[in-house]
Amino acid sequence: MSIATRLKVTIATISVLAWSTAEAGQSMAAAEIETTFRGITLDGVYNDGSFFSETYFDNGTIRYHDALGADSGDWWVRGNMFCTFYEMQQGSCFFVVREGDNCFTFFEPERGPGGEIVPRESWTSRGWNREHKATCVKPPEAVI
Numbered sequence: 001m002s003i004a005t006r007l008k009v010t011i012a013t014i015s016v017l018a019w020s021t022a023e024a025g026q027s028m029a030a031a032e033i034e035t036t037f038r039g040i041t042l043d044g045v046y047n048d049g050s051f052f053s054e055t056y057f058d059n060g061t062i063r064y065h066d067a068l069g070a071d072s073g074d075w076w077v078r079g080n081m082f083c084t085f086y087e088m089q090q091g092s093c094f095f096v097v098r099e100g101d102n103c104f105t106f107f108e109p110e111r112g113p114g115g116e117i118v119p120r121e122s123w124t125s126r127g128w129n130r131e132h133k134a135t136c137v138k139p140p141e142a143v144i
C-alpha cells in the first residue's frame with residue numbers, strides 16, 4: 001500500500017472514530033448510545049432532584065426503580081436518540097449528551113424553528129453507570 005493510500009485510510013479511520021465517540025458536552029451518536037448503555041445499571045436524578053435507577057438488559061428490556069416503586073419496559077436506539085418505554089408509566093426518546101466519562105444528560109426532543117427535531121433547552125435527567133464513579137460537574141445528590 002502506498003504512503004498516500006495509507007494516509008487516506010488513517011484519515012478516514014480518525015474521522016470515523018471522531019464521529020462515533022462523543023466528547024464531553026456533545027450529543028452521542030446511535031452506536032455509542034447502544035454500546036454505552038447495553039447491560040448497565042444507570043443511577044440518576046431528574047431535573048427536580050428525585051432519584052431513579054434503571055437497568056438496561058442486553059435483550060432490550062428495562063427494570064426501573066424510583067421512590068414510588070418499580071416498573072419494567074423496553075429500551076432501544078432510534079436515530080441518535082435513546083428510547084425508554086414502560087408498562088405502567090410514560091416513556092420517551094431522548095438526546096444524550098456525554099458530560100465526562102461517566103455522566104450522561106438526557107434531553108427530550110422538540111421541534112426546532114425549521115421543523116427539525118432538536119433537544120429541548122432544559123435537561124430531563126442526568127445519570128451515571130453505578131459501577132463507576134460519577135463524573136458529573138456537580139456530584140449527584142439523591143435521597144432514597
